[in-house]
Amino acid sequence: MFMTLCLDIRKKLANFTLDLSLVCPAGSLTAIVGPSGAGKSTLIRIISGLERPDHGTVSLDGVLWNDTCNNLCIPPQDRGVGLVFQEYTLFPHLTVRKNVAFAAVDKDCVQELLVRFGVDHIAERRPAGISGGERQRVAFCQALARKPALLLLDEPFSALDVATRTNLRGELKKIKEILNIPVIHVTHDLEEAFYLADDICVVEEGRLAPQWLERQKNLRAVQLSQ
Numbered sequence: 001m002f003m004t005l006c007l008d009i010r011k012k013l014a015n016f017t018l019d020l021s022l023v024c025p026a027g028s029l030t031a032i033v034g035p036s037g038a039g040k041s042t043l044i045r046i047i048s049g050l051e052r053p054d055h056g057t058v059s060l061d062g063v064l065w066n067d068t069c070n071n072l073c074i075p076p077q078d079r080g081v082g083l084v085f086q087e088y089t090l091f092p093h094l095t096v097r098k099n100v101a102f103a104a105v106d107k108d109c110v111q112e113l114l115v116r117f118g119v120d121h122i123a124e125r126r127p128a129g130i131s132g133g134e135r136q137r138v139a140f141c142q143a144l145a146r147k148p149a150l151l152l153l154d155e156p157f158s159a160l161d162v163a164t165r166t167n168l169r170g171e172l173k174k175i176k177e178i179l180n181i182p183v184i185h186v187t188h189d190l191e192e193a194f195y196l197a198d199d200i201c202v203v204e205e206g207r208l209a210p211q212w213l214e215r216q217k218n219l220r221a222v223q224l225s226q
């Protein structure tokens, strides 16, 4: 059975209701694009368990994380999610190596991740002593050290210079194949979405744009028949 993220949620926001159904299979990257304020980050927070939907379900591999009918909400720490945000979220008092080791399920993977993301040479420095691009590389190491069942990326490259961004995109594309878990990637950059994504969902005022909705329905039908 392939690990698949399925969600069907509603949540009332300030100016509209977020109303989304989405299927993201293992090994595939779904890019979420759309105008500012469309509800993309709220969606990420709901999937990660940082926010609750008003109605609906979120499940991974058939295991329910949210089910509002049964008042079920699995806390974020029990969802096995790897998160990378636009702003890096490293502990300032820990070295790069310790930041990654802190998150690691298996300490043996730490050095391998540091090498893969090209930050092994700065492993003994603290976040304040490295560049923004390097910090974001470490954030990826940290997220993957958790051996996540799902990777959630909220504009992870938007604060980076073009060269670092291009390099990290390439790394993400390779890693996506190896990890074989669902990846949800919020971005404003359409070129990035076309380069990385297996599926692109356009969200406008909390809803999927119609042409993508049809594709998601077909994907769901295939998943249910497996």
Ligand SMILES: Nc1ncnc2c1ncn2[C@@H]1O[C@H](COP(=O)(O)OP(=O)(O)OP(=O)(O)O)[C@@H](O)[C@H]1O
Pocket (backbone or CB within 6 Å): 012, 013, 014, 015, 034, 035, 036, 037, 038, 039, 040, 041, 042, 043
């Ligand atoms: N908990 C909440 N309750 C009510 N409204 C909210 C809540 N969280 C966010 N909003 C509103 O919902 C809308 C969507 O916000 P969100 O941050 O998800 O958008 P976004 O698509 O990620 O935007 P951006 O691309 O600018 O980051 C915004 O208008 C925001 O003000």
